Amino acid sequence: MLSADTLAQQLNGLVHLATQRAPNGIDLTVDSIYRTTGPGQLDFGGDEFDAAPREPLTPVLDAPEDDYAWWTLEEGAYIVRYNESLTLHDEQKARISPLERTLHAGAHHGTFVLDDGRNPLETLLIVSRMGCRLKENCRLSRLTVRE
Template sequence: MDTANALAAQLDGLVHLDTQRASTGIDLTVGAVFRVTGHGQLDFGGGEFRAVPRKRIEPTLDDPEDDYGWWTLETGAYVVQYNESLRLDDGQQAVVTPLERTLRAGAHHGAFVSEDAQDPIETLLVVSRMGCRLKENCRVSRLTVLE
């Protein structure tokens, strides 16, 4: 995919394209955070697959006058749901990687590849022992699309 503008045409839910545009893709923004409340399950054939159960965490305002709240995350695993949803054309693959700033803030997620549309896009975010705060709509990952 040559330009962020072309990729933006395949995304819904962008918060602010000019800020999210990057030379290699589009930065994804956090729309919701869920605490993992139990274990998931994987098997060979997929018939017994179970996603991890989760509970939505609401952001809190530091000041009542603030427009956006914060999620204060302790050590552990969380499901992050991005604001953005993605449509892919035949033969395209989406690659999502953590931004360096996410790693430097004490959190990370594995890079992943998808050949299917994602509505919305989600990932498992792991927070280090120091914890991490996420502000609503913060950029944590980069999406690129390969032809």
């Protein structure tokens, strides 16, 4: 598994490496959130694939003097775009999984593996019936990379 310092060299858009560094990877942070507005479409061959349409959600300040705003998410599915983008080298595999704190806050996303880099880097976030608030740049997921 790559160290956080080595992995940081393959990421663009890190918010604050000292805070995002983890013993076994780097925490990914939220840049933007989108609500899906209709169905996507999958077929066998891929010629008729359509991504679900989406609209951006605007975070709201709790108080005018605050530096960062919050997204207040109701139950449902959302697309999260991370601040970070990833470059992978040959034979590297990346794994992205939700942080335990994400689960305790009432949201989750599937763990997934990448064998090529991503820009933008996104995931589908599922929010429980109680809802969840996410602050701009919050740490949501853990990225690890193996050679």
